[in-house]
Amino acid sequence: MSGGDAKKLVRSPSGLRMVPEHRAARSPFGLDEPPWVPDKECPRCMQCDTKFDFITRKHHCRRCGKCxxxxxxxxxxxxxRMCFVDPVRQCAECALVSQKETEFYDKQLKVLMNGAxxxxxxxxxxxxxLMVCRLSNNQRYLILDGDSxxxxEIIQISTVQILTEGFTPGGGNTRAIGMILQYKVPGSEEVTQMKFTAGEDFSSNKKLSAAWLAAMHKATKLLYESRDQ
Structure with missing residues (x-):
């Protein structure tokens, strides 16, 4: 892994942010700040259509940039995901999305870093x-340790397929038992595939592996969203 993970405090119109000194060191799950809709282009609230005046002030959502x-x-x-130091103002729709992401940053990210x-x-x-798989502390690498x-690099991952068992046509509980990961080696267009299978030795290990796979599934969704921004 490369170094250069130092961070700096910057002030934007939306608030204080703690960001990497170099853009290449940013988290692959991060989002860029959106451009704000110019004040002159939004005479009314973009949700309830209330007209702005001296009493009814306009506010910009820090996540979508709308007024x-x-x-x-x-x-x-x-x-x-935008590295804000403090909670920031968001519209109801964006606030709901951000609140759901809180579980990933508060719980699932730690699961990925602890490994399985x-x-x-x-x-x-x-x-x-047999390998221990974990996410690096800077969130940029998936590290596998064993005899090999x-x-x-997380940004080089092209597809992630979570493997499950227990599904029936009529519905029912499923359990994550592994995943198939495809990624590109930097400097090459060749796609490499890895298959991860949870062991069947101890129930505690199976639960840990299932939790890690669930966290990886959520991380993949955030990764795709960051790419599509």
Whole structure:
């Protein structure tokens, strides 16, 4: 892994942000601040259509950049994906999304960093290796340690397929038992595939692996959203 993970405090129109000194060191799950809709282009609230005047002030949602009245944009919610130091003003729709993401940053991110054990199969090989898989502290690498060692850049991951068991046509509980990961090696267009399979030895290990896979599933969704921004 490369160094250069130092951060700096910057002030934007939306608030204080603690960001990496170099853009290349940013989290792959992060989002850029949106451009604000210019004041002259929003004479009315973009939610309830209330007209702005000296009494009814306009506010910009820090997540979507749209213009709202105080009633429609009153919630201040943490927004770690944009590196804000304090909770920031968001419209009701964006606040709901940000609140749901809080679970990932408060709980699931720690699960990914703590790691879990899987049998890992590379490509079309018929041999697997027992490895501890974890997310790096800077969130930029998936680290695999066993007899071999791999560091996969999160931004190079192209697809993640979570493997489950227990599904029936009529519905029912499912359990994550592994995943298939495809990624590109930097400097190459070749796609490499890895298969992760949870062990069947101890129930505690299976629960830990299932929790790690669930967290990875959520992380993948955030990764795709960041790319599509």
């Amino acid at each position: 709202f009245c105080d009633k429609c944009c009153s919630k201040k919610v943490p927004l770690p 054990t899987f049998f890992v199969t590379l490509g079309t090989s018929d041999k697997s290796e 060692h791999y560091e996969i």
